[in-house]
Amino acid sequence: MxxxxxxxxxxxxxxxxxxxxxxxxxxxxxxxxxxxxxxxxxxxxxxxxxxxxxxxxxxxxxxxxxxxxxxxxxxxxxxxxxxxTSIIVLGTEVDIICSSSRSSGVALSAIECGQFKSFFIDNVRKSTIMVGALHATSVKNFLFYMDHVREDDQENFFKLFTVHVRCLPARNTVDEKLNNQLEVIWNGIDGQNNDDVVASIAHVAAAEIITRITDPNYDQELMERVSREMKMMQDIILRVMVKINGNLEYVDRANPTYNEKLAQRLPWEMFLKAYEYKRAAEKVLAERKELAKTAQRRIFQHSKISNTHHEHAGYTTLMEESLARELQEMQANLLREIFDPNYFIKLVDRLVRVLSPEGSGASTRDASMRHKFTLVIENMEANLSGLINGPTNNKQLVEQLVSNMCNSCSNHARAHGNVRLAMEMEKMNIHLGKEMVMLICRQIIVPVYYKNIMARSAMLTCLTDSESKRANGNALYALTIEKMEMTLVMEMDKMEANPERTDKIDSTYNEKMVVLLVREMFLKASKYAEVAGESRLSREMEDMEDSLVYKVTTDPDYPDYYKKVVSNKLSYMLSWLSFRGSCEQPPYY
Incomplete structure (x- = not known):
C-alpha cells in the first residue's frame, strides 16, 4: 500500500x-x-x-x-x-572523515551507533551512519573512536576530522537547520573526561549487557564462562598455596621439629577452624535472610566509568593479595603458637570458647575444667610423640588415645554442667581421631594437610570479606570474593569426598556459579545505567539482583530462578534496548 x-x-x-x-x-x-x-x-x-x-x-x-x-x-x-507526526527530514546520513592532510595515519577504529547501519570506506578513514528520518527536537548521540592520535594533536584535535550530515526535507524543511545544530564533543587525551561522553560510553556498556541478558541463547554463554571463572579462581588458590608451602618448607629447614609438631597439632587447628567457619557462616546466613526479609536496599558506589575487563582483573588481584596476606599472617601466628610453652593452655581456651554454646561463658571461667582439659591433651600429645618417633605406627593405639582424651574431657565438661561442650567433645572421637591417624600413620603428608587448613581459613576470610565489601557498597568486589569462597568449598568437598561424588560436586558448583555470573551482569548493568543517567534501569537491575540473593538464601535448590527473573522483566529490557538502539537523548523515561 x-x-x-x-x-x-x-x-x-x-x-x-x-x-x-x-x-x-x-x-x-x-x-x-x-x-x-x-x-x-x-x-x-x-x-x-x-x-x-x-x-x-x-x-x-x-x-x-x-x-x-x-x-x-x-x-x-x-x-x-x-x-x-513531527518528522522533519528523511534519509539522514552522517559522514565522519579523517583529515587527509596529515601523514600520521589517523584512522577510525570503531563506531557506536546503536541499531543504525554504518560502514567504513577509504581504508577506515571514513565512515557513514545511515540514520534515516529525524523528528523535531530529536537528539542523536554517536560515539566514534580514533587510532594514532598523538599527544601534540590536543590543541588541533578538531582539524583531524570533519563531520557532514546529509538529508532530505520532509515538509519544505531545509537541511541547513540540521547542520547548524551539529555538535562534536570529545574526551580529551589529557585524561579529562567529558560528562556527556562518559554517559554515552556507559549507555553503550549497559546496552551490551542487557543485550546479552535478553539473548535467548545466553545460557550457553554462561556455561562457557563458568569454566573460565573456575580456572581463574583455582589459579589464584594455587599461587597463594605455593607461596604458603614455600614458607612451610623454609621453616622446616630452619627447624626440623616444626613438621613433627605440625603433625601433632594441625588436627586441632583443622578441627577448630572448621567450627569457627561453621559458626561464622551460620551468622552471615542469618544476617542475609534477615536483610532479604526487610527488603533493605543496598547503597552502591558508582564510579564514573571504567573498563569492565580491567575492573574485574583489579578485583581478582586485590582478592589474591588479601588472601595471601591473611594466610601468611595466620602462618606466622601458627609458627609462634607451636613453639609457645603455653600452647596447650591457649588451645584449651579456644576449644572451650568455640564449642561452648555461649561462645564464652561460665565454662570458660571455670579454671578447674580448663586445667583438666590441658592435662589430658598434654598427656595425649606426649604419647603421640612416642608413636611418631617410634619404629612402627599403631593405628588402633592412636584412635584409642584420641578416644580416651575426648571421653575424659567430655565427662569433665558434663560434670560441670556444660552439656553442649560435652556432646561436641564426644563427636571428636570420629573426626579428630581420623585426622590424627592420617598424619601419624603417614596416610597424608603434612604439606597437603597444611594446605587443607589454609583452604578452610581462606574460606572463612572470603566469607567475612564478602559481607564487609557488600555492606560498604562495593557489591561487585563482594561478588568476586563469593566466587572464590564457593570455589574453595568445592575444592574442600572434593578432597574429602569419594570419587563417585565428584560429578555431583561439579554439577552443584556449576549451577551456583551460573547464578553468581547472572548477578554480576545485573550489578554491572545497574552500575553503568546509573552513570548514564538511566535511573529506572539501574533500579530494575539492582532489584533483579536483590531477588536472586533472596531466592538463593531462602531456597538454594532453585538454581534456575534467574530465568524467571529475566522473563518477568523481558518486555521492559527489550523496550529499553529499542529506544537505546535509536541513540535518542535524553532518555524517554
Missing part, C-alpha cells in the same frame, strides 16, 4: 505500526517491508515479546508496551505517535 501511493505523497514519511494482543508467532511469516520503519507494540502480558521486538529492530523501529499494568496508554506509545 505504501509503495503504491501517488507520487506527490511519497515525499511524506511512511511507517508501519504493528499491534499484538496474543502470543501467535505467525507474524514472523508476514513479508513486512524493511523499506519503512516498523514500530511494534503489544498489550501488557498478551503478546510474544521477542517476536515484536525482532520485528521492530529489523527496521530501526520502536518496540514497547501499548498499555501499562493499570490499562493506561503508555508514554512510549504516545511518544512514538508524536515522533511520527
Amino acid at each position: 505504501l509503495d503504491n501511493r501517488p507520487q506527490e505523497e511519497k515525499n511524506r514519511m511512511g511507517v508501519i505500526i504493528v499491534i499484538s494482543d496474543n502470543h501467535n508467532n505467525s507474524i514472523f511469516m508476514e513479508a513486512l517491508s524493511t523499506n519503512y520503519n516498523i514500530h511494534a507494540f503489544g498489550f501488557n502480558g498478551m503478546h510474544n515479546v521477542r517476536a515484536m521486538y525482532n520485528i521492530a529492530s529489523r527496521s530501526n523501529g520502536i518496540y514497547d508496551l501499548l498499555n501499562d499494568d493499570r490499562n493506561l496508554i503508555t508514554g512510549a506509545f504516545i511518544s512514538c505517535m508524536n515522533k511520527i
